Amino acid sequence: MTRVDTPVRRGPIAALNPVAKLGAALLIALPLVLTIDPVSAAVALVLELPLLLAAGLRWREFWLRTVPIWIAAPLAGVTIALYGATSGEVYAEWFVVRISEGSLMLALATFFRVLAIGLPAVVLFVTVDPTDLADGLAQLLKLPARFVLGALAGMRLLGLLTDDWRALALARRARGVADTGRVRRVVGMAFALFVLSIRRGSTLATAMEARGFGGDGSRTWARESRFGGDGSRTWARESRFGWREWMLLAAGAAISATAVTVAVRTGAWNFILGPV
Template identity: 70%
Template sequence: MNPVAKLAAVLVIALPLVVTIDPVSAATALVLEVPLLATAGLSWRAFWTRTAPVWIAAPLVALTIALYGQTSGAVLFEWVFVRVSEGSLLLALATGLRILAIGLPAVVLFATVDATELADGLAQLVRLPARFVLGALAGMRLMELLGDDWRALALARRARGVADHGRIRRVLGMAFALLVLSVRRGSALATAMEARGFGGPTPRTWARPSRFHVRDALLLAYAALIPAAALTAAILTGAWHPVFA
């Protein structure tokens, strides 16, 4: 699918869920997202590996809110600064489910997005300035080199015998060296792109045309159905709790 359609789908799913914090809307959205997650093209191993931070963050945040959240209803447990009540448990459940409902589709849909295809879509379909899009794409490509540069710096310092003592000092020195190297490489890349006409005022052409297809429209339609059904369920069950009320 077109990366722009995936980006739009994530926004369509997430933004309506931000306006309310209740377990019904979040749970409904999470259930409706299961077919979307199952057909995203990720293996089970890749799915659990990539979404592990979301699965870890959701219960931790829910636990924190349950122990220290706003107290309402009957108090079930109290000790020093910890106060667990019916309201804090309900709020913790709603928060945990909402993190999963917003985070899982965002991670899964972008797991297979190619940066070049996303840049093509943003420039051709969304009509963002080509200069900005191509500069951001070049920066993202250079980010992949930071790990290799860090390892090369570590090996060079070890070969010179200056990496055996003072771990904090060594890390700070390597970070500064990596910053200098990144600035120099970025300046060289910017000059090379200017020399090739990337910053010219004339309309540019694109080697890879980016278009919307029927499958992209179906993705957006299903993405719009998820928050609509979730918010409707929350209103009909009386669980609707707007954040800005």
Template identity: 70%
Template sequence: MTLLETRARTGAIARINPVAKLGASALIAIPLILTLDWVSAATALLLEALLLPFAGLGWREFWTRTWPVWLAAPLTALTIALYGEASGQVYVDWFVVRVSEGSLELALATFFRVLAIALPSVVLFVTVDPTDLADGLGQVLRLPSRFVMGALAGLRMIGLFLDDWRAMELARRARGVADAGRLRRFLGMAFALLVLSIRRGSKLATAMEARGFGADGERTWARESRFGAREWALMGIGLAISLIAVTAAVLAGTWNFVLGPSA
């Protein structure tokens, strides 16, 4: 466990059942997926920004965890602005690039949309322990135990990928084969990691079967997964953010249902 993870799990959000975090993220994301307008996405993002300080994350950890989102949002918006559906006044028309009033509006909506959907998911799941998540999926959502235990084992193995990659890199450097041909070295190490992962997964599956994880019947759990007032409060906050965002878009006249004729 890293120092960042230790600090993150001391906050109030860290003690909330992971199923509630999953539900709150879904309640925020689903309405934003169903519409493509900047008002609803910007409203949701503003409300989320007001709640982010209560997540128990330091600013340094927040930026460390969310920088891929901040990178993906403008890149996605740029793609929409250059190649999106043209409407209204056209500002640039060159080859396949067509920047128009409509494409810029869609780009702005996409930018806020990516941030509003991804940021709360990342922040909420930073504090999720895989074992707590498995307990919640098995006891609260009543998912099949074989699926839950398999998913837990897979999550536990993800942390070993980086260690394996570093070990292979150090081994190649020790043999003097890591100084040139970066692309070739990357492909070779990726293939080696794939082979190693398949072998480890096969051994893990055999070991779990030997310990009775694949047996039929109802499974008992070592720890009780509680779903109480804090969990319902978090899901209520997620629902409130969605309702306020949708209401703001409808009142502003920008609501654009993606499955409707105006999409």
């Protein structure tokens, strides 16, 4: 399976194991999912800035990658402000729209929450190579190799969908069936792409089975090709997890602990399963 070249990034976090990046993102997101308050989310967002800078993304790439989050955060905040739970003083009311003190606080909390959860997730995973992630999930987290390798193969095929769509459009235009009926054309091309994807997936699955990717180590021919002498699967690249990865996890845990502590100390902590 070929490995796609990724842009070289020189940030100290870029070269770390993807499992550590996944763990850090989860550690940061977990407490923010359990509470709806602006304090914990704002504190976490401020403490995340060093991690975002250490990812090694260029400014243009950073804004291009995170623009959906910068759009979604204010939209979510405005929606909550207009239609959120009403409490405290009501500032404006019209039909189903009611802007109150409580809805504005929820809107502010939602705005910071989306940024604090979304930005580190996107920035950290931009620097992740799918093959490295699959190696880490299978070798370090001991996930089933059959599942991991199948998911990796599927991710590698996603990039072909655009090329297939373009080829289908050119083929239909060459046959003179792409000039009228835009909706009908799109539906037909989508169905053709669906059929083509199934055929390619079946061919890939057969090829992977023939090469021993689906074995469990119990067959002799599999041991000779993809497995070691003891029947365990071997890997082309060893996934390493060292002190730098542990430092990243510690940083994620510290950000979460600090955000929770500040929110509790200031009385802003609002458990999501409790009264809002």
